[in-house]
Every structure is written in C-alpha cells, then in structure tokens.
Amino acid sequence: MQYETVIGLEVHAQLLTGTKMFCGCSTRFGSGPNTQTCPICIGMPGVLPVMNKKAVEYVIRTGIAVDCRISSYSRFARKNYFYPDLPKGYQISQYELPLCEGGFVEIPDSGSTKKIGLTRIHLEEDAGKNIHGGANLSFVDLNRTGVPLMEIVSEPDIRTPKQAMEFMKKIRTILRYINVCDGNMEQGSLRCDANVSVRPVGQREFGTKTEMKNMNSFKFVEKALDYEIKRQIKMLADGGKIVQETRLWNAERGITESMRSKEEAHDYRYFPEPDLAPVEVEASWIEKIKADINELQDVKKARFISQFGLPEHDAELLTSERSVAEWFEQAVSLGGNPKNVSNWMMGDLMRLLNEENIPIQNCPLKPAHLVDLLKLIEDGTINRNQAKSVFVEIYKRGKVIQAAKGKMNLPALKIEVYSEVKVIDIVKEKGLAQISDESEIEAAINDILEKNPGEVERFKAGEAKLMGFFVGQAMKATKGKANPKIVNELLRKKLG
Amino acid sequence: MALHKLTISEASAAIEKGEISPVELANALFDRIDAVEKKIGAYVTITMEHAIGQAKEAGNRVRNGEKGKLLGIPMAIKDNMCTEGIKTTCSSNILGNFIPPYESTVTQELKERGYVLTGKTNLDEFAMGSSTENSAFGYTKNPWDTARVPGGSSGGSAAAVAADECIAAIGSDTGGSIRQPASFCGVVGMKPTYGRVSRYGLVAFASSLDQIGPITKTVEDSAILMNIISGNDPYDSTSAPAAIPDFTSVLGKEIKGLKIGIPKEYFIEGIDAEVGEHVKNAVKQLESLGAVPVDISLPHTGYAVATYYILATSEASSNLARYDGVKYGFRAEGKDLLDTYMKTRAKGFGDEVKRRIILGTYALSSGYYDAYYKKAQQVRTLIKQDFEKAFETVDVIVTPTAPTPAFRAGEKTADPLQMYLSDILTISVNLAGMPAISIPCGFTSGSLPVGLQIVGKHFDEEAVFKTAYAYEQSTDWHKRKPKL
Incomplete structure (x- = not known):
C-alpha cells in the first residue's frame, strides 16, 4: 500500500529582547547558573508579571512578515504543570485568542514552490534548564526562565521531511531578517516539535499522530522525521497500530524513542492569566510595526535581480542572510561592479568564512577592501591570481588586527598592527604590481x-x-x- | 495617657507636637502586646527589635522637622505580605521558614513614610478561611469574647487592632477577609476597588479577587492609610492608573440626599435577628442624617458563593503550585521527584488549603472547565452587572457585613459549607470588584460587635468614606473597647 505523510510543525523561537518577558533580568546566553534571575522569574511568593512590550511587538512583526491576521484583542493563559525548571508551577502562555492567526510561508519544493499554512503564532515564556549531575543529583538553572518565546504553529500541510526542513529554514531566514530571533538551533534559541502521521494515499482522515521532540538541527529534523515515517509505515504494514505518544529523537542512535503516551499526557488546565490584562493591539501600532519592518528575502531577492542585474542563483545566495546582503550592498555602494562583487563573495570570501565558521559581520576583510582590489584588477595593476593572494593576505592581517583589538591592553604588540590594513600596501609589499611600463x-x-x-x-x-x-x-x-x-x-x- | 489606645490621627498629632516620641509609643505598644497577646494570639511574628530601630529612625526624622501621618506609627501587617528580611509565613508550614528578599509595594509605601512594624499577624493559611482557625501557628481569639473567633482570614490584624496591640493594621480581602473580621472585632475594615492598591508582594490566593486594605479603629484612619497605599504600581499590571483623590477630604461632608440602596437579597432568612435589627437601625440613622434609602435588587446574589468557590479555588490551585519544595520553603525529601512533590505538599499544606487546591484543580480539568470555571466566569459578569445596574440609581449600597456576630471557636470547623456561608454577604463585592467598608453599628445582647457594610461604585471610595464617617460620627460604637 502507498502511504502519504502528514506533518505539522511547532517552531519555538527565543525572541531577541534584551530583558525577560516579565521582569528586568538579562536574556544573555551562557552566563553562570542562576546569575540572571530575580524574585519574579524565580517565582517567589507574591511577585507579579509585567509584560515586556517589545516581546509583543516582535510577535506582531513576525505575524506581519508571514501574512497573519493580527488580533486586536489577545489574552494570556496559564499552562499548569509541575516541573523543577518551571518555578511558578505554570507557564504563562496563550491559549484562546493568540496574538496572530492564519498566514503562510512559501518553501522551495522540487523546482517549484509550495505554500505552508500557519495556524497561529503566540507568545509564551521559556522554562529553565534541569541539569542532571552525578551522584543522583540534579540541578536547576533558571537563567532561561522567563525568556520570551514565540511559538509558530503550522497547518498539517507538510508532506515530506525535506519540506519540513525547508519550512524550518524559511522560518529561520525570516526571523533573522526581521531581527526577532538569532535562529541558533545549537544554543536552542530556535527549536521545533513535529506532529507526524501517515495515511493510505486517498484516505481523507488523518492517521494517528505522534509528537516528535528534540530535533535541534535542520539535519536532525529531516532525519528524525524520515525515521519516524518509516517506523509508522512499517508498523501499519505489519498490521500494527500507531500509538498516540510523544517521542524523542535520539541523535546518537539515529532513532526515535517513546517519551510518554497519551494516557500519561498532561492536563494543562489552561485558564486566563489573572495577573495580566488582555493585550489590545491598536491598528496604529500595527501600522507602525509594518513601517519599521525590514525588507524580506523574497522582496530583496527580486530587487537584487532587477537593480543589479544579478542571475537568480547569485541573488538567492546573497539574500539568504540579511548580513550577507548588507555586505554585498555596501560593496556595491562603494563602487564595486555587482557581478564581480558577487563572484568574489560567493567564491573566495564564503570559502574562507565557512572554513572558520565566522559570520560575515565579523569578516576581517571589509567591503572596501574588495572594492579596492577589484579596481586594481580593472586598471591592470594586478591580475586575478595575484588578487587572490592579496585577498587572502588581507583576510589574515585583518584577523590579526581583530585579535589585537580584542587585547588592546597588550603593550608588546606593534603599533602598526592597529592601523587598518590597506590593499595597496599589501600589493606594494608583495611587489605584486604589474609592469605596465x-x-x-x-x-x-x-x-x-x-x-x-x-x-x-x-x-x-x-x-x-x-x-x-x-x-x-x-x-x-x-x-x-x-x-x-x-x-x-x-x-x-x-x-x- | 494609654498610648496604645490612640488612633493614627491622634498619635501622629501627639508626635508632631512633641508630646510623645515614636520610641515611647512603640514601647507602649509592646507593653500592651506583652499584657494581652497571650490571650489573643494575634501575631505570628513580633518584630520588637526591628520596630524599636524603626521608631528611633522615625524619631530622628521628626526631630529634623519632618511631618507625616505615619511617622512613628506602630502597625501590624498580615503575614501574607512580603517584608524584606522578615519571615513571611502565610500561617503555613510550607512557608514556615520563608524570609523574602524583597518588600511588598504596600509595606514599602508605609516604610518610606516612617511606619513602625510591630509584627506579622495571624491568618487562615494562605488567607483561606473565615475564622483564623486554619493557621499552622495557632488560633487567634476574639478580643470581645476569647471563646469566639475573630473572623478571617485577616483575623490576626482585626484582633490586634481591637485589642490595641497596634495602632492600625493591614489586611487582605479576597471574599470578605478584611470586612468580616472587622465586623466580628468591632473595628473598621476597608476593601478598596480591585486595582486601587498594588498586589505586588501580597502572596496570591485568588489573583482576580485579592485586594489589600486597612483595618483601623476609625474611618478617618482608614482614609489616611488609603491615601498612602493607593495608586498605580509598575510592578502590578492589574493596578489601575486611576487618579488618587484625598480620601480624607470627604470626611465630614453632608450626606443629605445621598441615595443608599438596600438590596432585598441581603436581608433574608439566615441573617441573625439582632444583626438584622442593628443594620436596619443604622439605615434609619443614615436616613436621619439626610440619606434616602432605596429598595433595590441584586438578583444573582444567590449564585455568589458557588461562583466564588469555583473561581477562587481555580486560581488558588495554580497560584499555590509554586510551593513544591524545590526552590524555597519547606521540603520533605522523597524517593524521587514526584514523591518529593507529594510529600512536601502533603505535609506542608493544611487541610483547608488542600481542599481548595483539589476543588480548583477539578474545576479547571479538561472536560469540566466549561461546566465550572467558564460558567462561573459568566455568572461573575452577571453579578457585576447587578451592581452596575443598581448603581445607576443609588450612590452606595448598605448591608450587614456578616450574617452573624462572631461564632464560637470550633463551631464551624467540621462543616466547611457552613464556614463558607459566613462570607455570603461580602463575596459578591469581590466578584464585582467594588470598594466596601465594614464599620461597627451596634452590639448584640451578648456584647458582640455587629458590622455595617457600605459598598460603593468602582473607584468611588469617597462615597463609601463619606457615608461611613457620617454614620460613625453620629454614633458611639467605635469608642467601645473590649475588656481584656
């Protein structure tokens, strides 16, 4: 029998607010355990939450970016369950009346595009972290408790693990573009759960679903779903039944494992949060957020093609990250030929950055360097091969300068190292200038x-x-x- | 001069004139506490050393020429409001060792104005109860008859004021917890409009109903304290940005032509005959002062108790989830996490608290939510509308505060339903969010105080104070003192 897969994703994105959702504690990642806490986020008796308006704004910004209906009246609710990383014994979340409903994103799908509908986007607070030590001891770190978390729920429109991965990628790109989430899956600032079921092709009603958790990279999303779908199909083919349950992806073993069954599922006893007034979103606020929103990738890509005459492939790559697009536009604005800039960026620049996993905004070679280099090639001062070695040299020197700037207090460093490295100096130093006499x-x-x-x-x-x-x-x-x-x-x- | 008998306005005048010092006043109060506390049991924690320090500080401020109604005034705080560095137990074992590292907004306001904290007063555990018998740290007795309860849950605060163990006190009121004990103890208890006073630092029982308010010897003192504790607080998003009038400015104003609503649903069978008589006489007294009684109806009153016990317990079941033995407070070690949770909560909470957690958990459970919680919210809206409609034609509403005078200790502990009914006349006001005061309006033949409840429109505490003051000043009830 032929089976069809049905997948719906729940994406959790930590918002890039400087402070937590209900108190003034910092949201910085990686600080010492429980150093970013206060009576409010620790859930001491008698404390009250006060909404971080920025967090609400970021959700609305996201809603606008993916064509949601923004609710004019939205409410928070308590989701009740006991766990040591949840100090209040309830999570402040949204249940009825979320901030955003509807909307969609388009993902690439075998040469064409596919629309994935969104059910809702809501705002909630993150929980802390339990750390299990040796000697039968566990510890709780509440630094993450109360960090604003946005949940984006898709419709069950996804049909393959590849589409699920593309959906995640698209969401990540959008969130990074509009600067509401850093999209770091390893640090957990972007996470996803999936509801997966299979059904015989042609059947209308959904099969029994399982909920997949712990897929903390794009690769794992695809792998875990792939495994789970095969497991379900095999189960059905063998005459078995799918059990509704929550399953965890075990990356080491490459399998999914049962975490809890439906019978063990929590009754979260949602009810409206009495400590927070409902959020009323005025049309003027939405308009303001709309006006502030950054250009989304699809729009930017189209502009790169029409304004700079770039091939689609170049435009796609250059707009995949906002910072990459910014780098490109800076170089062009300094007089670089768009196609030449693009070639260098997609070739040597990306290779160097990827080798060392350096984000482009920290690239030691600046757009001005590339433009200077391109000019020297154009006027015949150096040839392409020479330019490449200059390029690498500037990159290396730039890194030394960056490192030196980081340790400015070291007196042993030579003073020249602080001055910006110049293309022409390197060319002269290497004696690379062409003989045109x-x-x-x-x-x-x-x-x-x-x-x-x-x-x-x-x-x-x-x-x-x-x-x-x-x-x-x-x-x-x-x-x-x-x-x-x-x-x-x-x-x-x-x-x- | 028996300094412990002074009111806030009397004591602050004496301090301002230099007739007494804050330290003298504090010492007088602690002498009084020494003398009567054993009989009353109003306090969970007495903070004498801390208080003398505060009194000295207040004395310095007075000598520096500072004036203030609260400078050097000894006050008691219900033990469900957080006081930095001072144990805050909620009369529960689960918080028996809890010392907050922060101050509630209300006590912060009092601190800044130089009050002197005599101690933290007893209550029904987590403010759940009507007699202060549900306390992990002993019963509080009614100063008028120590065989009787002081009411609850702010029974410690009301008894401390009635027994002159403090000049004034702060309580909290979720379903009558300020007004009913004020009525039982013959003092003045004010529950402000929901949102008038910040709840930050008040250990939550039912968040949508809880309000902090003063318990005092006179209406004037109540208004003085309301001037201080009212106002929008950035740490409480349910506190209202409403303007704060000077509540003392309405005291002494005429009530001629004031329309007072008499709701028929509040004068029914089950109301103690003497209580009914005194309240009717109070209405006549108000009439003689020029007020105009108007018969009104609050038709959904009969559903108030049921509605309240669904909503309050639902919220409580969630509010009390944080007491799990993980972060602070009492912990009973179990063999694993679940076992630790269960043992901690089984041993940490008293019976009434557990009963309400179970009720609330049930009401919110999947499959029951619509029938209980949601329905109760709808009825709450109807009850609120009853009041709003009534206030279209009247300025205040007058009722008995409690159906009976103070009952005997142990009389209702075996029957929770009977206990719940002692709040039947105060609960609707919390559901509707209105302000209301209880003031003494007579004594039974057994010399027990009877309370008169005056309810106002949202954010119209002024009409309540004006009416209460006019009545108080034309009677002598507030001047009587229990014999101890």
Whole structure:
C-alpha cells in the first residue's frame, strides 16, 4: 500500500529582547547558573508579571512578515504543570485568542514552490534548564526562565521531511531578517516539535499522530522525521497500530524513542492569566510595526535581480542572510561592479568564512577592501591570481588586527598592527604590481626574440601557437609581473 | 495617657507636637502586646527589635522637622505580605521558614513614610478561611469574647487592632477577609476597588479577587492609610492608573440626599435577628442624617458563593503550585521527584488549603472547565452587572457585613459549607470588584460587635468614606473597647 505523510510543525523561537518577558533580568546566553534571575522569574511568593512590550511587538512583526491576521484583542493563559525548571508551577502562555492567526510561508519544493499554512503564532515564556549531575543529583538553572518565546504553529500541510526542513529554514531566514530571533538551533534559541502521521494515499482522515521532540538541527529534523515515517509505515504494514505518544529523537542512535503516551499526557488546565490584562493591539501600532519592518528575502531577492542585474542563483545566495546582503550592498555602494562583487563573495570570501565558521559581520576583510582590489584588477595593476593572494593576505592581517583589538591592553604588540590594513600596501609589499611600463617590457621582449631566432622564424612561417611560448617567456623574464595585455600587444607589433 | 489606645490621627498629632516620641509609643505598644497577646494570639511574628530601630529612625526624622501621618506609627501587617528580611509565613508550614528578599509595594509605601512594624499577624493559611482557625501557628481569639473567633482570614490584624496591640493594621480581602473580621472585632475594615492598591508582594490566593486594605479603629484612619497605599504600581499590571483623590477630604461632608440602596437579597432568612435589627437601625440613622434609602435588587446574589468557590479555588490551585519544595520553603525529601512533590505538599499544606487546591484543580480539568470555571466566569459578569445596574440609581449600597456576630471557636470547623456561608454577604463585592467598608453599628445582647457594610461604585471610595464617617460620627460604637 502507498502511504502519504502528514506533518505539522511547532517552531519555538527565543525572541531577541534584551530583558525577560516579565521582569528586568538579562536574556544573555551562557552566563553562570542562576546569575540572571530575580524574585519574579524565580517565582517567589507574591511577585507579579509585567509584560515586556517589545516581546509583543516582535510577535506582531513576525505575524506581519508571514501574512497573519493580527488580533486586536489577545489574552494570556496559564499552562499548569509541575516541573523543577518551571518555578511558578505554570507557564504563562496563550491559549484562546493568540496574538496572530492564519498566514503562510512559501518553501522551495522540487523546482517549484509550495505554500505552508500557519495556524497561529503566540507568545509564551521559556522554562529553565534541569541539569542532571552525578551522584543522583540534579540541578536547576533558571537563567532561561522567563525568556520570551514565540511559538509558530503550522497547518498539517507538510508532506515530506525535506519540506519540513525547508519550512524550518524559511522560518529561520525570516526571523533573522526581521531581527526577532538569532535562529541558533545549537544554543536552542530556535527549536521545533513535529506532529507526524501517515495515511493510505486517498484516505481523507488523518492517521494517528505522534509528537516528535528534540530535533535541534535542520539535519536532525529531516532525519528524525524520515525515521519516524518509516517506523509508522512499517508498523501499519505489519498490521500494527500507531500509538498516540510523544517521542524523542535520539541523535546518537539515529532513532526515535517513546517519551510518554497519551494516557500519561498532561492536563494543562489552561485558564486566563489573572495577573495580566488582555493585550489590545491598536491598528496604529500595527501600522507602525509594518513601517519599521525590514525588507524580506523574497522582496530583496527580486530587487537584487532587477537593480543589479544579478542571475537568480547569485541573488538567492546573497539574500539568504540579511548580513550577507548588507555586505554585498555596501560593496556595491562603494563602487564595486555587482557581478564581480558577487563572484568574489560567493567564491573566495564564503570559502574562507565557512572554513572558520565566522559570520560575515565579523569578516576581517571589509567591503572596501574588495572594492579596492577589484579596481586594481580593472586598471591592470594586478591580475586575478595575484588578487587572490592579496585577498587572502588581507583576510589574515585583518584577523590579526581583530585579535589585537580584542587585547588592546597588550603593550608588546606593534603599533602598526592597529592601523587598518590597506590593499595597496599589501600589493606594494608583495611587489605584486604589474609592469605596465612599455619600455621595460619591450626590453625584455627584445631580449627574448634575440635569444630565440628559430622560434621567431617558425612563427613567421605560420606556427601561430608559438605566441604562447613568447608570452610565457616574457612573463618568466618579468617574474610574472608584466601586464599580459601589453606583452601581447608588443609581441604582435614586433612579430607582425 | 494609654498610648496604645490612640488612633493614627491622634498619635501622629501627639508626635508632631512633641508630646510623645515614636520610641515611647512603640514601647507602649509592646507593653500592651506583652499584657494581652497571650490571650489573643494575634501575631505570628513580633518584630520588637526591628520596630524599636524603626521608631528611633522615625524619631530622628521628626526631630529634623519632618511631618507625616505615619511617622512613628506602630502597625501590624498580615503575614501574607512580603517584608524584606522578615519571615513571611502565610500561617503555613510550607512557608514556615520563608524570609523574602524583597518588600511588598504596600509595606514599602508605609516604610518610606516612617511606619513602625510591630509584627506579622495571624491568618487562615494562605488567607483561606473565615475564622483564623486554619493557621499552622495557632488560633487567634476574639478580643470581645476569647471563646469566639475573630473572623478571617485577616483575623490576626482585626484582633490586634481591637485589642490595641497596634495602632492600625493591614489586611487582605479576597471574599470578605478584611470586612468580616472587622465586623466580628468591632473595628473598621476597608476593601478598596480591585486595582486601587498594588498586589505586588501580597502572596496570591485568588489573583482576580485579592485586594489589600486597612483595618483601623476609625474611618478617618482608614482614609489616611488609603491615601498612602493607593495608586498605580509598575510592578502590578492589574493596578489601575486611576487618579488618587484625598480620601480624607470627604470626611465630614453632608450626606443629605445621598441615595443608599438596600438590596432585598441581603436581608433574608439566615441573617441573625439582632444583626438584622442593628443594620436596619443604622439605615434609619443614615436616613436621619439626610440619606434616602432605596429598595433595590441584586438578583444573582444567590449564585455568589458557588461562583466564588469555583473561581477562587481555580486560581488558588495554580497560584499555590509554586510551593513544591524545590526552590524555597519547606521540603520533605522523597524517593524521587514526584514523591518529593507529594510529600512536601502533603505535609506542608493544611487541610483547608488542600481542599481548595483539589476543588480548583477539578474545576479547571479538561472536560469540566466549561461546566465550572467558564460558567462561573459568566455568572461573575452577571453579578457585576447587578451592581452596575443598581448603581445607576443609588450612590452606595448598605448591608450587614456578616450574617452573624462572631461564632464560637470550633463551631464551624467540621462543616466547611457552613464556614463558607459566613462570607455570603461580602463575596459578591469581590466578584464585582467594588470598594466596601465594614464599620461597627451596634452590639448584640451578648456584647458582640455587629458590622455595617457600605459598598460603593468602582473607584468611588469617597462615597463609601463619606457615608461611613457620617454614620460613625453620629454614633458611639467605635469608642467601645473590649475588656481584656
């Protein structure tokens, strides 16, 4: 029997607010355990939550970016359950009346695009972290408790693990674009759960679903879903039944494992949060957020094609991250030829950055460096190969400067290291500048022609391919610095 | 001069004139506490050392020429309001060792104005009860008859004021917890409009109903304290941004032509005959002062108790989830996490608290939510509308505060329903969020105080104070003192 897969995703995104959702504690990642806590986020007796308006704004911004209906009246609710990382014994979340409803995103799907509908987007607070130590001890770190978390729930429109991964990627790109989430899946600032079921092709009603958790990378999303779908199909094919349950992805073993069954499922006893007034979103506020929103990728990509004449492939890559697009536009605004800038970025620049996993905003080579370099190639001062070695050298020096800036207090460092590295200095230092002085090149050529009379004879007799030999000899004589264009011109004139 | 008998206005005048010092006053109160506390049991914690320090500080401020109604005034705080560095137990074992690292907004306001904290007063555990018998730290007795309860849950605060163990006190009122004990103890108890006073630092029982308010010897003192504790608080998003009038400015104003609503549903069978008589006489007294009684109806009154016990317990079941033995307070070690949770909560909470957690958990459970919680919210709206409609034609509403005078200790502990009914006349006001006061309006033949409840429109505490003051000043009830 042929089966069809039905997947719905719940994406959790930590919002990039500086402070927590209901108190003034910092949201910074990686601080010492329980150093970013206060009586409010620890859930001490008698404390009350006060809404971080920025968090609400970020959810609305997201809602606008994915075409949701923004609710004019929205309410918070308590989700009740006991767990040590949940200090109040309830999570403040949304149940009825979320901030955003409806909407969709478009994902690439076998050469075309597919629309994935969204059910809702709501705002809630994150829980802390339980850390299980040795000797039968567990610890609780409440730094993450109360960090604003946005939940984006998709419709069950996803049909393959690949689509699920594309959906996650798209959501990540959008969230990063509008600057509401850093999208870091390893640190857990972007996470996802999936509801998965299979059904015989043609059947209308959904099969029994399982809920998948702990898929903390794009790769794992695809792998875990792939495994789970095969497991379900095999189960049905063997005459078995799917049990409604929550399953965890075990990345080490590459399998999904049962976490809790439906019978063990929590009754969260949702009810409206009496400590918070309902949120009333005025149309003027939505308009303001709309006006502030950054250009989304699809729009930017179209603009890159039309404004800069870039091929679609280039535009796609350059707009995949807002910071990459910004780097590109900066270089172009400094006078770089768009296609040339694009070629260098997608080639040497990305290779260097990817090798060391450096985000482009920290790239030691700046757009101005690339533009200077391109100019030197254009005016013939250096050739492409030389440019590449200059490029790498600037990158390396830039890194030294960055490191030095980070340790400014070290007196041993030479002062030159602090000044910005300049393209022209490197070119001079390496002695790379091409020889464009005709008389110098002419002297070298004359010398070559004199020493190789036989080859001159054969060339004149029609052996045209010997031109390469002469050029090679000229380059050799000038240690590769001769401007090849001038070499060619002079050779043609002389052998003419 | 028996300094412990002074009111806030009398004591602050004496301090301002230099007739007494804050330290003298504090010492007088602690002498009084020494003398009578054993009989009353109003306090969970007495903070004498801390208080003398505060009194000295207040004395310095007075000498520096500072004036203030609360400078050097000894006050008691119900033990469900957080006081930084001072144990705050909610009369529960589960918080028996809890010392908050923060101050509630209300006590912060009092602190800044130089009050002197005599101690933290007893209550029904987590403010759940009507007699202060549900306390992990002993019963509080009614100063008028120590065989009787002081009411609850702010029984410790009301008894402390009635027994002159403090000049004034602060209580909290979720279903009558300020007004009913004020009525039982013959003092003045004010529950402000929901949102008038910040709840930050008040250990939550039922968040949508809880309000902090003063318990005092006179209406004037009540108004003085309301001037201080009212106002919008950035730490409480349910506190209202409403303007704060000077509540003392209405005291002494005429009530001629004031329309007082007499709801028929509040004068029914089950109301003690003497209580009914005194309240009717009080209405006549108000009439003689120029007020105009108007018969009104609050038709959904009969559903109030049921509605209240669904909503309050639902919220409580969630509010009390944080007491799990993980972070602070009492912990009973179990063999695993679940066992630790269960043992901690089984041993940490008293019976009434557990009963309400169970009730509330049930009402919110999947499959029951619509029938209980949701329905109760709908009825709450109807009850609120009853009041709003009534207030279209009247300025205040007058009723008995409690159906009976103080009952005997142990009389209702075996029957929770009977206990719940002692709040039948105060609960609707919390559901509707209105302000209301209870003032003494007579004594039974057995010399027990009877309370008169005056209810006002949302944020119209002024009409309540004006009416209460006019009545108080034309009677002598507030001047009587229990013999101890």
